[in-house]
Amino acid sequence: MKKLADAQEVGKLVSELAGKVSGRLLGNGGKASDWALVGIRNRGDKLAERLAKAIGEEKFADRVGVLDITLYRDDLSEVAAQPIVQTTEIPFSVDGKDVVLVDDVLMTGRSVRAALASLMDFGRPKRVWLAVLVDRGGRELPIRADFVGLDLSKGAVGLEDGDHVQVLLDEVDEVDAIEVREAN
Numbered sequence: 044m045k046k047l048a049d050a051q052e053v054g055k056l057v058s059e060l061a062g063k064v065s066g067r068l069l070g071n072g073g074k075a076s077d078w079a080l081v082g083i084r085n086r087g088d089k090l091a092e093r094l095a096k097a098i099g100e101e102k103f104a105d106r107v108g109v110l111d112i113t114l115y116r117d118d119l120s121e122v123a124a125q126p127i128v129q130t131t132e133i134p135f136s137v138d139g140k141d142v143v144l145v146d147d148v149l150m151t152g153r154s155v156r157a158a159l160a161s162l163m164d165f166g167r168p169k170r171v172w173l174a175v176l177v178d179r180g181g182r183e184l185p186i187r188a189d190f191v192g193l194d195l196s197k198g199a200v201g202l203e204d205g206d207h208v209q210v211l212l213d214e215v216d217e218v219d220a221i222e223v224r225e226a227n
Contacts, residue, residue, distance in 0.1 A: 045201065048193065049217035056176060056192035059065075061097035063190045064143055064174055069102075077169075078141035079106035083158050084129055086147035089214045090176055094145060108133035110144075116159035126196065131161065138166040143190075147210035149175040152186035177221060179208045193221065 048056065068078050080103065082091030088109040095107045109132040155173060162171065172189040180196030181204070195202060202208070202210055205226025213219050 048221040091145040112157040152184035
Protein backbone atom coordinates (compact mmCIF):
# COMPACT_ATOMS: atom_id res chain seq x y z
CA MET A 44 0.00 0.00 0.00
CA LYS A 45 1.24 3.46 -0.91
CA LYS A 46 -0.24 6.62 0.63
CA LEU A 47 -0.71 9.44 -1.90
CA ALA A 48 -2.42 11.92 0.44
CA ASP A 49 -3.00 12.26 4.16
CA ALA A 50 -5.92 14.02 5.89
CA GLN A 51 -4.42 17.49 5.47
CA GLU A 52 -3.76 16.94 1.76
CA VAL A 53 -7.27 15.54 1.21
CA GLY A 54 -8.70 18.66 2.86
CA LYS A 55 -6.61 20.85 0.57
CA LEU A 56 -7.75 18.89 -2.51
CA VAL A 57 -11.41 19.28 -1.51
CA SER A 58 -10.93 23.05 -1.01
CA GLU A 59 -9.25 23.39 -4.40
CA LEU A 60 -11.99 21.33 -6.05
CA ALA A 61 -14.65 23.54 -4.43
CA GLY A 62 -12.86 26.61 -5.79
CA LYS A 63 -12.84 25.16 -9.31
CA VAL A 64 -16.54 24.26 -9.15
CA SER A 65 -17.72 27.58 -7.72
CA GLY A 66 -15.42 29.57 -9.99
CA ARG A 67 -16.85 27.97 -13.11
CA LEU A 68 -20.51 27.88 -12.13
CA LEU A 69 -20.79 31.10 -10.14
CA GLY A 70 -17.94 33.09 -11.67
CA ASN A 71 -19.74 34.16 -14.84
CA GLY A 72 -22.76 35.68 -13.16
CA GLY A 73 -24.34 32.31 -12.55
CA LYS A 74 -26.93 32.06 -9.80
CA ALA A 75 -26.49 29.46 -7.07
CA SER A 76 -30.20 28.58 -7.38
CA ASP A 77 -29.55 27.29 -10.91
CA TRP A 78 -27.30 24.43 -9.85
CA ALA A 79 -27.03 21.45 -7.50
CA LEU A 80 -24.54 18.87 -6.26
CA VAL A 81 -25.36 15.16 -6.49
CA GLY A 82 -22.90 12.66 -5.01
CA ILE A 83 -22.59 9.01 -5.97
CA ARG A 84 -22.88 6.69 -2.96
CA ASN A 85 -20.68 5.74 -0.91
CA ARG A 86 -18.04 8.41 -0.95
CA GLY A 87 -19.14 10.79 -3.69
CA ASP A 88 -22.09 11.77 -1.52
CA LYS A 89 -19.78 12.67 1.37
CA LEU A 90 -17.58 14.66 -1.01
CA ALA A 91 -20.63 16.52 -2.32
CA GLU A 92 -21.49 17.54 1.25
CA ARG A 93 -17.91 18.70 1.82
CA LEU A 94 -17.93 20.68 -1.43
CA ALA A 95 -21.20 22.36 -0.44
CA LYS A 96 -19.69 23.30 2.91
CA ALA A 97 -16.49 24.61 1.31
CA ILE A 98 -18.40 26.70 -1.24
CA GLY A 99 -20.97 27.88 1.30
CA GLU A 100 -23.89 25.66 2.27
CA GLU A 101 -26.32 28.57 2.33
CA LYS A 102 -25.89 28.87 -1.44
CA PHE A 103 -27.40 25.42 -1.93
CA ALA A 104 -30.64 25.64 0.05
CA ASP A 105 -31.31 21.88 0.04
CA ARG A 106 -29.79 21.16 -3.36
CA VAL A 107 -27.28 18.50 -2.34
CA GLY A 108 -28.42 15.02 -3.31
CA VAL A 109 -27.32 11.40 -3.07
CA LEU A 110 -27.49 8.94 -5.94
CA ASP A 111 -27.39 5.14 -5.57
CA ILE A 112 -26.31 3.54 -8.85
CA THR A 113 -26.47 -0.12 -7.82
CA LEU A 114 -29.28 -1.15 -10.19
CA TYR A 115 -27.78 0.83 -13.09
CA ARG A 116 -24.39 -0.91 -13.04
CA ASP A 117 -23.43 -2.99 -16.07
CA ASP A 118 -21.57 -5.44 -13.80
CA LEU A 119 -24.42 -6.04 -11.35
CA SER A 120 -24.18 -9.82 -11.65
CA GLU A 121 -20.46 -9.66 -10.80
CA VAL A 122 -20.87 -7.40 -7.76
CA ALA A 123 -22.87 -9.78 -5.57
CA ALA A 124 -25.59 -12.41 -5.73
CA GLN A 125 -27.76 -10.14 -3.58
CA PRO A 126 -26.60 -6.55 -4.21
CA ILE A 127 -27.44 -4.05 -1.49
CA VAL A 128 -29.58 -1.27 -2.90
CA GLN A 129 -29.53 1.93 -0.87
CA THR A 130 -31.70 5.00 -1.19
CA THR A 131 -31.34 7.79 -3.68
CA GLU A 132 -32.14 11.12 -2.09
CA ILE A 133 -32.67 14.00 -4.49
CA PRO A 134 -35.19 16.24 -2.70
CA PHE A 135 -35.30 18.84 -5.48
CA SER A 136 -36.06 18.99 -9.18
CA VAL A 137 -33.05 18.59 -11.45
CA ASP A 138 -34.99 19.99 -14.42
CA GLY A 139 -33.16 22.91 -15.99
CA LYS A 140 -30.37 22.90 -13.39
CA ASP A 141 -26.62 22.65 -13.78
CA VAL A 142 -25.99 19.44 -11.83
CA VAL A 143 -22.49 18.68 -10.59
CA LEU A 144 -22.18 14.92 -10.29
CA VAL A 145 -19.57 14.11 -7.62
CA ASP A 146 -17.52 10.92 -7.26
CA ASP A 147 -14.38 9.94 -5.39
CA VAL A 148 -12.36 8.17 -8.12
CA LEU A 149 -12.81 8.20 -11.89
CA MET A 150 -11.25 5.24 -13.66
CA THR A 151 -13.13 3.28 -16.33
CA GLY A 152 -16.09 5.66 -16.52
CA ARG A 153 -18.63 2.90 -15.91
CA SER A 154 -19.85 4.26 -12.55
CA VAL A 155 -20.36 7.67 -14.13
CA ARG A 156 -22.30 6.10 -17.02
CA ALA A 157 -24.55 4.36 -14.49
CA ALA A 158 -24.95 7.60 -12.52
CA LEU A 159 -25.97 9.53 -15.64
CA ALA A 160 -28.61 6.91 -16.47
CA SER A 161 -29.93 7.04 -12.92
CA LEU A 162 -29.91 10.84 -12.77
CA MET A 163 -31.97 11.10 -15.98
CA ASP A 164 -34.76 9.18 -14.24
CA PHE A 165 -35.18 12.27 -12.04
CA GLY A 166 -35.57 14.80 -14.82
CA ARG A 167 -33.69 16.71 -17.48
CA PRO A 168 -30.82 18.82 -16.18
CA LYS A 169 -29.66 21.79 -18.21
CA ARG A 170 -26.14 20.38 -18.05
CA VAL A 171 -24.32 17.72 -16.03
CA TRP A 172 -20.79 18.45 -14.86
CA LEU A 173 -18.49 15.85 -13.32
CA ALA A 174 -16.30 16.57 -10.30
CA VAL A 175 -13.95 13.87 -8.98
CA LEU A 176 -11.44 13.95 -6.18
CA VAL A 177 -9.07 11.61 -8.09
CA ASP A 178 -8.78 10.89 -11.82
CA ARG A 179 -7.01 7.54 -11.85
CA GLY A 180 -6.97 7.12 -15.64
CA GLY A 181 -7.80 3.85 -17.39
CA ARG A 182 -11.00 4.79 -19.26
CA GLU A 183 -13.11 2.19 -20.95
CA LEU A 184 -15.78 4.73 -21.91
CA PRO A 185 -15.44 8.24 -23.41
CA ILE A 186 -16.03 10.08 -20.13
CA ARG A 187 -13.92 12.86 -18.62
CA ALA A 188 -14.19 14.98 -15.51
CA ASP A 189 -14.81 18.73 -15.68
CA PHE A 190 -13.27 19.27 -12.24
CA VAL A 191 -10.43 17.16 -10.82
CA GLY A 192 -8.71 17.36 -7.44
CA LEU A 193 -5.77 14.98 -8.05
CA ASP A 194 -4.96 13.89 -11.61
CA LEU A 195 -3.11 10.56 -11.73
CA SER A 196 -4.09 9.87 -15.35
CA LYS A 197 -0.85 11.29 -16.75
CA GLY A 198 1.22 8.51 -15.17
CA ALA A 199 3.13 10.63 -12.65
CA VAL A 200 2.65 8.04 -9.89
CA GLY A 201 3.43 5.01 -12.05
CA LEU A 202 0.22 3.05 -11.52
CA GLU A 203 0.02 -0.46 -12.93
CA ASP A 204 -3.16 -1.68 -14.66
CA GLY A 205 -4.37 -3.69 -11.65
CA ASP A 206 -3.54 -1.08 -8.99
CA HIS A 207 -6.54 0.18 -7.04
CA VAL A 208 -6.79 3.82 -5.97
CA GLN A 209 -8.85 4.15 -2.80
CA VAL A 210 -10.19 7.37 -1.33
CA LEU A 211 -10.81 7.04 2.39
CA LEU A 212 -13.11 9.54 4.08
CA ASP A 213 -13.59 10.10 7.77
CA GLU A 214 -17.39 9.80 7.53
CA VAL A 215 -17.09 6.26 6.12
CA ASP A 216 -13.60 5.03 6.98
CA GLU A 217 -12.73 7.05 10.12
CA VAL A 218 -9.71 8.56 8.32
CA ASP A 219 -9.07 10.85 5.35
CA ALA A 220 -6.47 9.55 2.89
CA ILE A 221 -5.83 8.54 -0.69
CA GLU A 222 -4.02 5.22 -1.10
CA VAL A 223 -2.90 2.90 -3.86
CA ARG A 224 -3.26 -0.80 -3.28
CA GLU A 225 -0.97 -2.64 -5.66
CA ALA A 226 -2.17 -5.44 -7.88
CA ASN A 227 -1.48 -8.93 -6.54
